[in-house]
Amino acid sequence: MDVDTRLLRYFATVVEEGNLTRAAQRLYISQPALTKQIRQLEARLGVNLFVRSRAGMTPTEAGEALAAHAGAVLTAWENALRVTRAATTRAARVLRVGFVASAANERTQLIIADFARRCPGWRVQMRQTEWTDPTAGLATGDVDVALLRLPVPAQSEFDVEVLLTEPRWIALPAGHRLAGEDQIRFRDLYDEPFVAAPAESGEWRDYWLAADEREGHPVRIGAVAHHPDEWLNAIAHGQGVSLTPEATARFYQRPDIVYRPVTGVSHSRVGVARPHTQRDDAVDAFVLSCRAVCVDGSLVASLTMDS
Structure with missing residues (x-):
């Protein structure tokens, strides 16, 4: 029996998230499309993989058995792809x-x-x-x-x-209340909305939000950016501020954004x-x-x- 590795990856993501909505967001597909793919996998295997409820998606006994091996299968396939692609570029x-x-x-x-x-x-x-x-x-x-x-x-x-x-600096809209300061304390930014990386970037996103360096103050997300242009526009439009490497001030200069040194956060x-x-x-x-x-x-x- 042949099973598309994409279906197996979708299954593994649902198991990890325990929730179709979060899994769909992480996979960048719609929830109905993800539901369809999971049902397709169940039909091919001839078993029910999840118990569905308002609380989320709980693997059945068959689902738990598949989940125990899915990670190893996906890793082996990724390694095979890596070796194959590397061989092509080496040549x-x-x-x-x-x-x-x-x-x-x-x-x-x-x-x-x-x-x-x-x-x-x-x-x-x-x-x-x-x-x-x-x-x-x-x-x-x-x-x-x-x-x-x-x-x-x-x-x-x-x-x-x-x-x-290198130090982490803060990127601010040019009209921000702190834009005129020579140096900014991170604690003065605790209540500001931040422009964040996508949730699937995990601890990388948390690091650039300084989630562990806020003395217990929660993070406010004003916008999510997937690349530098999206990030710059969100800041310029006043949707949030953002920590960034000092080098960003040299690489991404714009008249509607200012960069300032910030104290109270670790270096990048x-x-x-x-x-x-x-x-x-x-x-x-x-x-x-x-x-x-x-x-x-x-x-x-x-x-x-x-x-």
């Missing part, structure tokens, strides 16, 4: 590098240049993802290595090396990440380039003068 001598927003800031181009010196004939393909996937395609096998803003969901599944840290970290199981000469070389550029200041100066 073309292409290294796929995922990133979110500003990657490693101004050091990104220096890293790529250093990698080109280490691996002549190779090409770096930069792939940016929306904020629904803070792993920048690493979790799905769409990239070989990634430059990430930490923390990210399931970070323990990757080999992660921190490359640099940028890391280079790869799957635990992946051992590849090109990825090794890229990681070495990241270390050289981000740790060895003399190399940064040398590459800057050469460019």
Whole structure:
């Protein structure tokens, strides 16, 4: 019997959420469509997988049995896809590098240049993802290595090396009451609405809301953004404020948005990440380039003068 892995993923998400509405939101499909897919899976297997009630979706005994194996099946399939895609790009001598927003800031181009010196004939393909996937395609096998803003969901599944840290600032509409301040205390922003990343980004979203650094004050969500343009527009239109890396003030300047240093929150970290199981000469070389550029200041100066 053949079962579409998409159906199995839908099933696993419903089990995790225990609720069709939340699962549908996380999967970016409508609730009726998700219900139809679950019923299709039940019809193919010839069993009822859930007991449906107003309280939510509870797996039946058969559903629990499937859930016990679904994760391993999906992981094995993702690993097979990762190896297959990697083999294709290796043959073309292409290294796929995922990133979110500003990657490693101004050091990104220096890293790529250093990698080109280490691996002549190779090409770096930069792939940016929306904020629904803070792993920048690493979790799905769409990239070989990634430059990430930490923390990210399931970070323990990757080999992660921190490359640099920088302060978190606050982005405000130009007309905000605090826009004229040179520096802002985070506690003065507790009651402000915030522009948040999508819920499925998990702890990454919580980190950029500083959910654990609010002294018990709840977060107010004014808008949800999936990428930088959506985020900038939400702030400019007064839908909320947002924590952001200091580098954002350099990369995303707009007359209707101001960026200010903020005290009372931890610093942001940028890391280079790869799957635990992946051992590849090109990825090794890229990681070495990241270390050289981000740790060895003399190399940064040398590459800057050469460019």
